[in-house]
Amino acid sequence: MRRKVRFTSGGDECVGWHYPGTNGGCVVMAGGFAVTKEPGxxxxxxxxHEAGFSVLAFDYRRIGESGGSPRQVLPLKDQLADWQAAVAVAATLPEVDPARLAVWGFSASGGHIFRVAAENPRLAAAIAQTPNADGVAAARNAARYQKPSAMLRFVGRAILDVLGGLAGREPRLVPLAAEPGTVAMLTTPDALDGERALNPGGKYPQWRQEVAARSALCLGFYRPGRHAARVRSPLLVLVCEEDRTALVQPSVDAANRAPRAELVRLPGGHYEPFLGGHERALDAELSFLRRHVLAAAPATR
Incomplete structure (x- = not known):
């Protein structure tokens, strides 16, 4: 049903799953921030894939099965470069029509979709699911759900991690999500749903649910929604109304700036598309892919 595929980005090896499809379309996918390809x-x-699309789902460098070191350190510019490499590889897959490529991401990777689609105007479609379109606004909101002392400890750990990285030391890691008062990347209420949404029953024990503190801090200054106006491909932005991790309004604003955007609103929190709202999210996304990817004119190889 799927096989491993390997490609190079920035001198390191990225590893992905390739699901060969039957309709010529291909969806390139990545998990959220520090979320590997399987749970993500x-x-x-x-x-x-069951609907006929090929899929290329990959791990960013330095996490999961992909190469690169130090591990769990995720510079945003490197993730964006990994997307470019993955899109280029997807276009060469034997059953894929390069005119029928789509990209899909959620959370932080959903934010990347604005940048990736803006820089690849020939994409047939792009899907940003509960995207973090404005890291500054999201960080400001996240502070409401964290204790001041824990926030100070997090910033201190991130600064030490930056300095340690310059000296070649091992990264100082923080959990991806935890209860308020814990030094963690996120303590928002719906962030705690991530375990049951992405890793039910501990299905993916190899997934390291931690990230370098310096990388988590940098995400708070990332504002990819500003690139939405440059997206020329059909763009689906799916938001959940009670999302406290990636705020709704910045994503709605980004969709309004994109010339060919469609906006879907669902009830629930950040991970609702993986939980009770999965079928509704999937129906909206499959409908979008069929209308835009399969309608794209075939390319001449």
Whole structure:
């Protein structure tokens, strides 16, 4: 049903799953920030594949099965470069029509979709699911759900991590999500749903649910929604009304700036598309892919 594919980005090896499809379309996918390809994409990738689409779901460098060191350090510019490499590889897959490529991401990777689509105007479609379109606004909101002393400890650890990185030391890691008062990347109420949404029953024990503190801090200054006006491809932005991790309004604003955007609103929190709202999210995304990817004019190889 799927096989491993390997490609190079920035001198390191990225590893992905390739699901060969039957309709010529291909969806390139990545998990959220520090979320590996299996917990981050399996639920949607299998269904896209069942609908006839090829899928290329990959790990960013320095996490999961991909190469690169130090581990769990995720510079945003490197993730964006990994997207470019993955899109280029997807266009060469034997059953894929390069005119029928789409990209899909959620959370921080959903934010990347604005940048990736803006820089690849020939994409047939792009899907940003509960995207973090404005890291500054999200960080400001996240502070409401964290204790001041824990926030100060987090910033201190991030600064020490930056300095340690310059000296070649091992990264100082923080959990991706935890209860308020814990030094963690996120303590928002719906961030705590991530375990049951992405890793039910501990299904993916190899997934390291931690990230370098310096990388988590940098995400708070990232504002990819500003690039939405440059997206020329059809763009689907899916938001959840009670999202406290990636705020709704910045994503709605980004959709309004994109010339060919469609906006879908669902009830629930950040991970609702992986939980009770999965079928509704999937129906909206499959409908979008069929209308835009399969309608794209075939390319001449």
């Amino acid at each position: 994409t399996d639920l949607f990738a299998h269904r896209f």
